[in-house]
Amino acid sequence: MTATQPISVIEESGAINGHAHGLSKQELSHCYRTMLLVRAFDDTCLKLQRSGRIGFSIPNKGVEACQVGAASALRKSDWIFPSYRDFGMALYHGVKPLDMMHNMYGNAQDSAKGRQMPVHFSFDAPIHFVSISSPIGTHIPQAVGAAYAAMMRKEDTVFLTSFGDGGTSSLGFHSGMNFAGVWKAPVVFLCQNNGYAISCPTEEQTASDGYAIKAKAYGMPGVVVDGNDLLAVRKVVGEAVERARKGGGPTLVEARTFRMGGHSTSDDPTRYVPKELVEYWAKRDPIERFERFLAQAGYWKKGDRDRLYDECMQEVGAAARAAEETARPALETVFTDVYADMPAHLRRQGQAAFDLAARKGDASAGDGKFPL
Amino acid sequence: MTATQPISVIEESGAINGHAHGLSKQELSHCYRTMLLVRAFDDTCLKLQRSGRIGFSIPNKGVEACQVGAASALRKSDWIFPSYRDFGMALYHGVKPLDMMHNMYGNAQDSAKGRQMPVHFSFDAPIHFVSISSPIGTHIPQAVGAAYAAMMRKEDTVFLTSFGDGGTSSLGFHSGMNFAGVWKAPVVFLCQNNGYAISCPTEEQTASDGYAIKAKAYGMPGVVVDGNDLLAVRKVVGEAVERARKGGGPTLVEARTFRMGGHSTSDDPTRYVPKELVEYWAKRDPIERFERFLAQAGYWKKGDRDRLYDECMQEVGAAARAAEETARPALETVFTDVYADMPAHLRRQGQAAFDLAARKGDASAGDGKFPL
């Protein structure tokens, strides 16, 4: 793609040539299982969408190592300002598939109360996985502001913000990177370069030699990593996280990877992605790569994948069924959380909506009285 | 300031060590005279502002070589997308001080019809000096779009866009540079790094090693030039212009200079600029530097400065008097040029304004009838 060679750790064969990853068997297994869980979630959502049970989803196949590797470098007290494709980071840190499925269905148990599109998650525990919005790049300077707050309180929290190759063209990238550079803020900027912004390929996105080099414009280090290599991502992001934690300031990490599916379930990538490119990357599946490493380490044997994937599918499937059976949000949720206290005009509008729903016999109106 | 050494041509002594500037005596004299004209315009505006005759002006002392050197590399058929401090570029290409003074007074002869603040010039001849607006950086992607139009028509026009060090933080810088890189557009980006954005010094503006390096984020060359050295600016911008003209794409030029006055006549720089910095730069006046070169070349002798500056002051003074005597814009100019054709609601609002002005006996209302 460009002149710069990405850092990698796991070779084709699975060998890691003495790389000291410092991870216990348990940690490695958790990474592995999370990647499978991401894939199971993905596969399930795709089916749910195709069968009309949910409206939309964001394929994740191919980018599991980026997300899980990066997330694994964080503590629970750190914050993630994610993009819509990053739910693997939440899963790694213990967010339950059921909580995610509530969001995919936009039901009454959804932490966003059914207000957002699917995959626009918001979790404040077990890790801060900050509410995702659709506009590209807006979360980047927000991560920097949050980091400034931590610096002021002399906390050693690190802030990871993740975005795509397309995201580097946004204003938020420019302002966020610039502010972080000036403030030496403890932020890791993770650019998941998956080759496309919807249909726009890298050469139409920027003339720069890859994305990591953009760090130079903001006086911070930029590193390119093989995004399909979990240990390499873990290593590079981990180093950036530790530098940030110690007051060494921000880093831009470019993880080179590829989105094997469409941009979203509304997208048909065959309109713009050359077949050869898909074939090229199909051979570089991040899960298989990690399996070869695990096998060499004596932690994996044939059959593990199927068994674990099945387990994950069970869990995700059960979550989907539970989410599907959960009621819609109550009508009042249209009017709450606009402000901390509901202003009078919203109370009036809410009452009118309840009156109408009651006349129509709409269940979401409850007993037809605005309860607030 | 940073590690990168700016390119310079004229030494302290005035020597140019065999540099082939390729300029005739007449061209050199025009550059010299234009710098004096800029200074005369500046000095005059400062006085006019201090005595309450105009409301505002933008000091230019110290940055004359940047503007004139850069402008001298352009043809009349090229376009300038300037910032508010760039009127030296217009003067170089033959815009008359009188036309500029009409703007400073916002009178009926002002090409902007008295609608803009002073120094927000707009000229479409003898060169395209595109209407200046106040928001920082918005003109940068516009220059790129205009360049795209020229490319499509296979014209060899070059587009110079100029902005300050602060301007590099704007969204327009990011989007404009990025688009130009991808399109290989014939644009020269001139960053006049005068050390401050109003009161904000470089180290609080960006953590990058100067500004030219930001070019790397957009896949184009970046060059640092001594902005107080007219021949160096001419050389570096000239090379960028010629590269652009031949289809070689855009360049970012950082000209290092210093604004000797306040940001504007409303600003008191002693609140934030260290005295030593002013002293340092006072010794590096661009006009004196150029004079030493001219003297060595045998084109200048003591006395020339005073004579020429006087001439310029005469011309500018006469322009100021003429502009002051020119009437205010007619009331109708509040309502025209919102659209090509005036919509009915503006006609009604205009008529009401005329009626009121007539009742008040306000002269700008003419005979009290809305004439359009």
Place this chain on the structure above:
Amino acid sequence: MATLTLLQAVNDGLKTAMRRDPSVYVFGEDVGPKGGVFLATEGLTKEFGKNRCFDTPLSEDGIVGAAIGMALNGLKPVCEIQFQDFIFPAFDQIVSEAAKFRYRSGGQYTCPMVIRTPYGGGIRGGLYHSQSGEAYFCHTPGLKVVIPSTPHDAKGLLLASIADPDPVLFLEPKALYRSVKGEVPEGDYSVPLSTLRTVREGERVTVFCYGAMVPQAVKAAEQAAAKGIECLIVDLRTLYPLDEEGVLEAAKRTGRVVVVHEAPRFCGYGAEISAMIAENIIEYMEAPVARVTGFDTPFPNTLEHHYMPDDRRILDAIEHVHGF
């Protein structure tokens, strides 16, 4: 005449414009080989080449900023913002620059350009794929704001917008992209800007609406008619500059007015219609203008059908003003 969807009519309008005028350029995110996320630009790159229909980097500021530059220098840019919800990074370019260039330069520099963008709810798009921001732009002198509601108007208004000497924001009701069909003349024609369209005649109540609210208003009017209340339905279609005379005429005819939009009520477009009518023709009015609008909340997802005005809410308002 062909029968087209609104989306196909937009596509046809773009092709017609590009055929008749070589200075028309189309660009935006994913508008090239992919043909746009809604396929409004399908086939353009193929027919006109990748210089005239192309993808841009992900920057609305860059898209509109570059469009302005092209317009200043003789092209006719027709750029796309993928969803109106994503126009805000370009707000500065639109409001500070495109809208003000003619004025601030005394007419020396102008921005004849079109910004197309799908707007509005009804596709379960939640907060950021559903918004109706027309009021922001109608409060911005120097801009024109156009919203078609039929395939015929979509093409005709688009062609008029592209021919217009001033910057036009062309808002396309995405809920109608594929749900309405209609006859569309082949080749070049235009529907003049700042003209109204009478959708339905009636003498009891006037309903002003636009975009995706037009079919809802028609449904409501049918139900009202069944109750003996005949409604005059007016599609505003150019919101700014508005044919104010026409609006006042239509209001006068019945003396009872309902105005409908999806956007939040507070400081929404309906307020202007109401204020304008009160100021100018209060003596003809039998009832205060009733507004049927989105709520003053962000746009929800699962419950969007409660948020968006529908025939039922419009009918309630018609009955309210009728019985006033």
Place this chain on the structure above:
Amino acid sequence: MATLTLLQAVNDGLKTAMRRDPSVYVFGEDVGPKGGVFLATEGLTKEFGKNRCFDTPLSEDGIVGAAIGMALNGLKPVCEIQFQDFIFPAFDQIVSEAAKFRYRSGGQYTCPMVIRTPYGGGIRGGLYHSQSGEAYFCHTPGLKVVIPSTPHDAKGLLLASIADPDPVLFLEPKALYRSVKGEVPEGDYSVPLSTLRTVREGERVTVFCYGAMVPQAVKAAEQAAAKGIECLIVDLRTLYPLDEEGVLEAAKRTGRVVVVHEAPRFCGYGAEISAMIAENIIEYMEAPVARVTGFDTPFPNTLEHHYMPDDRRILDAIEHVHGF
């Protein structure tokens, strides 16, 4: 009590907030050592150090984006946008993010923050140092919009805004910065948001106004009183969410209403006041609401005195509704 200008009252409010709450941070362009281009933040860096009052790079998007992040993580950011005209690069952060965080996260993440910015005409600032953009923000659910017109309110409303759990846009009428003076309590106090201020009692005509239009309305009311028309003047001071009950009460008391603002008329704030009154209390009204506003043009420079509503135009409107 000290007698302060409005500008000094803002400065005093900031200092009071920073003294009472160590989580209050002030930043923006030139707000540090220079003290802001209007000197509203003078002395803050000195008293509170450069961590708590500091300059930022020239990026409004960055300023507001970072403020949101700080607010999400426990600080109380009070950022400055140098002129309201330059807020548009931050429009996306304000409209898409600050305003919607609480809603879209189901209350998990919130943005208690204040954006201060000088707005309005009267200083010969031309197109880009004069605008009044309040209507854009009042059409954006999730935001609060506050405009003081006296030193007392400037400090009290600012302190209330900083204490508020939601994002507040605090618009300061720059024309009044140094031209009005008044008594300002020392130390901490607050003027609750979403409350009105009765500026002057009167029974014939109600005038709604805010910011720099308040003194103009008072002047007009004095002239009207000389003609026997006593005006009730109401300073709205929190534009959004508005005390609608209070507005309707004040309108009912006279049955005749004038609303005044500097911003363009079309889709301006006055339209909402007019529409709201018509909808709710038409039966009390003796005349349609009259709007006195800026024109539907960009803001001019030399002729700004024609553009801006003054006592004369307000008086005309008072007489118009009075004689209706």
